[in-house]
Amino acid sequence: MEVVLQNLTKKFPSRDRKNRGDVVAVSDFSFEIPDGELIGLLGPSGCGKSTTLNLISGLQKPTSGRIFFGEDDVTDLPPENRGIGLVFQNYALYPHLTVEQNILFPLQNLKGKDKLSKAEMLDKAYEAAKLVQIDELMERKPGQLSGGQQQRVAIARALVKMPRVLLLDEPLSNLDARLRLQTREEIRRIQRETKITTIFVTHDQEEAMSISDRIVVMKEGVVQQIGKPQDVYDDPTNLFVAKFLGTPPVNVFKGQIKDGRLYIGEDAVLDVKGLSEKEVYVGIRPEGFLLQENGPLCCKLNRVEVMGRDKSVVAENKASLNPAIRAIIGSENNINIQQGVVRFSLLPRKVFLFDKETEERIKL
Numbered sequence: 001m002e003v004v005l006q007n008l009t010k011k012f013p014s015r016d017r018k019n020r021g022d023v024v025a026v027s028d029f030s031f032e033i034p035d036g037e038l039i040g041l042l043g044p045s046g047c048g049k050s051t052t053l054n055l056i057s058g059l060q061k062p063t064s065g066r067i068f069f070g071e072d073d074v075t076d077l078p079p080e081n082r083g084i085g086l087v088f089q090n091y092a093l094y095p096h097l098t099v100e101q102n103i104l105f106p107l108q109n110l111k112g113k114d115k116l117s118k119a120e121m122l123d124k125a126y127e128a129a130k131l132v133q134i135d136e137l138m139e140r141k142p143g144q145l146s147g148g149q150q151q152r153v154a155i156a157r158a159l160v161k162m163p164r165v166l167l168l169d170e171p172l173s174n175l176d177a178r179l180r181l182q183t184r185e186e187i188r189r190i191q192r193e194t195k196i197t198t199i200f201v202t203h204d205q206e207e208a209m210s211i212s213d214r215i216v217v218m219k220e221g222v223v224q225q226i227g228k229p230q231d232v233y234d235d236p237t238n239l240f241v242a243k244f245l246g247t248p249p250v251n252v253f254k255g256q257i258k259d260g261r262l263y264i265g266e267d268a269v270l271d272v273k274g275l276s277e278k279e280v281y282v283g284i285r286p287e288g289f290l291l292q293e294n295g296p297l298c299c300k301l302n303r304v305e306v307m308g309r310d311k312s313v314v315a316e317n318k319a320s321l322n323p324a325i326r327a328i329i330g331s332e333n334n335i336n337i338q339q340g341v342v343r344f345s346l347l348p349r350k351v352f353l354f355d356k357e358t359e360e361r362i363k364l
Contacts, residue, residue, distance in 0.1 A: 001069055001083075001164040001197045003033040003056065009064035010051050010221075025051040027221040029065070038198040039081040040208030040229075043218035043244070049201045050169055052218075056199065057167050058082050069164055080163070085158030085196075091150045093157075100138040103128055103157050106153075109271035110161075126185070128156040131190055133195040148179040151184070159194065162243050166191070167199040172207060184211050205245050209233065217241050234349070239359035242283045242352055248312070248328070252321040255353070265319040269296045269346055272353070272364060280362060281321075281354040288350025289313070289327035291335070295343035299325055304335050315342055 008029040010334040011022040026048045033039050041049040046209035054060040056067060058079035067075045074082050093102050100122075107121040116124070129135040132152040140152050151171060158166060168187065172180045188211040191198045202208050208215050217224045217232065217240075225237045236242035242250045256263045257280060260273040264282055289297075291313075299315035302324065313327040313335065327344060335342060 002035045003165055003197055003199070004028055004068040005033075005052075005056070006066040006068070008052070008055060008067065008281075009063050010048075010055060011063045024221050026055065026062075029223055031216065031223070031226065033197060033199070033338065035197055036195045037213040038188070038200060038211060040212030040215040041199060041201045041218065042203070042205060042208040042215050044203055045243070046220070047218040048221035049203075049218050050217075051221075053167050053169050053199060053201050056165070057084050057086055060205045083161075083163050085163035085166045087151075087154050087158045087159065087166075087168045087171045089173045091142070091154045091174075094154055095142050097141070098138065099129070099134060099140055099142070099145070099153050100125060102142070102153055103138075103160050105123060106157060106161050116335060122162050125156075128160040131159060131172045131193065132156045133185065146179075147175050148183055151175065151183055153189065155187070159190070159196075162194070163196060166194075166196045167197065168200045170201055170203070172202070172204075180207070187211060201221060209283075217244060236283075236352060237361055239281055239283065239361075241352040242354070243319075246285060248286045248326040249322075250283045250285055250352075251325050251327075253282040253284070253317065253319045254321065255280045255319065265295060265317065265360060267297050270348060270364075274361065275353075275364075279356045281356055281359065283352040283354065284346060286312075286326050286328040286352040289329065289344040290347060291327075291329050291333050292343055292345045295345040297344045297346065299344070301335070301337060301340055301342040304337060306331070327348050 008026055010026040011024050014021055014023050029052060043049050044354060047199040057064050058077060064129055066073060105120055107116055107124060112115060126135055132155050134149060134152045137149060146304060172183055175183060182209055212229055214227060215229050215232055216226050219240055225232055225241050232270040233245050253264045257272055257275050257277050260271060261268040262270040262272045299317045302314045302316060309331060310328050311331050313329060315325045348364060355362055
């Protein structure tokens with residue numbers, strides 16, 4: 001099911017007595033989600049991603065704008081008539097019902113031409129349970145299940161009606177690290193098997209990048225960038241996007257373009273002919289540093305952390321906006337810690353320049 005958002009805006013009355021203006025949670029959001037894609041809505045708390053999901057689901061009404069599921073304008077339809085499946089962070093299972101009864105519940109509320117026989121409902125419930133691999137737990141109650149199993153029950157309950165659109169609101173936040181990894185892989189597998197258009201809300205960039213066909217990065221209700229996860233990581237449109245994506249995060253320096261060269265502090269680190277002379281912010285991905293004995297960028301060496309396949313070089317530079325610089329290099333590299341300094345050359349494709357005033361990207 002294709003989902004189209006047209007100039008979607010949501011405003012809330014301000015609770016600030018000194019400032020009575022409206023709070024804009026989502027601002028003029030337009031986006032087309034092709035049928036069968038998994039889209040990640042990504043951003044920090046308060047950026048508008050959950051509000052956007054609530055607008056799509058019908059739990060909240062937009063201040064302005066329209067929402068289409070295929071050819072159908074669903075903007076004014078109640079949630080129960082939109083054909084959605086919704087999974088929340090807190091599972092929202094009925095504790096007094098078994099797994100089977102929880103999954104059956106949406107089917108038991110169907111009326112008219114959609115009403116099913118008991119046999120049909122059971123078949124659909126077990127089909128959904130098998131899809132999320134909990135068909136052996138149908139007689140248990142939620143309190144007898146692990147967090148990961150409870151979340152699978154919630155997903156099965158959302159899938160049992162084969163919704164037109166599946167909406168997932170921070171579904172992994174209550175799980176431990178190992179279960180988060182396992183469950184996100186399951187969500188991706190299920191989505192690929194069912195081919196249901198899915199919108200996944202998260203503040204965790206690693207989650208969004210690992211399972212999404214495309215990601216939407218949001219800040220203060222405004223869409224910052226939309227694209228394939230790797231494309232957004234490799235080509236951020238502004239400093240916010242560059243800083244939000246990546247683990248370890250991008251290293252940010254104060255820089256200056258002068259005489260066709262990029263300077264970080266006193267070090268001329270790259271040729272940037274054709275760019276106007278100005279002060280800039282310089283973002284360098286951790287993998288963008290190349291250890292080089294006579295490299296142009298000189299940093300004070302703090303320590304080296306061995307991570308098996310790689311080494312993380314932790315260093316300082318007076319021009320850095322980060323408390324510490326992190327450079328990821330291959331484990332075969334040897335570093336003399338006693339020297340107290342480390343020098344790098346830079347991979348141009350891993351170096352991003354941003355206007356100091358607007359923080360918008362300046363293309364090299």
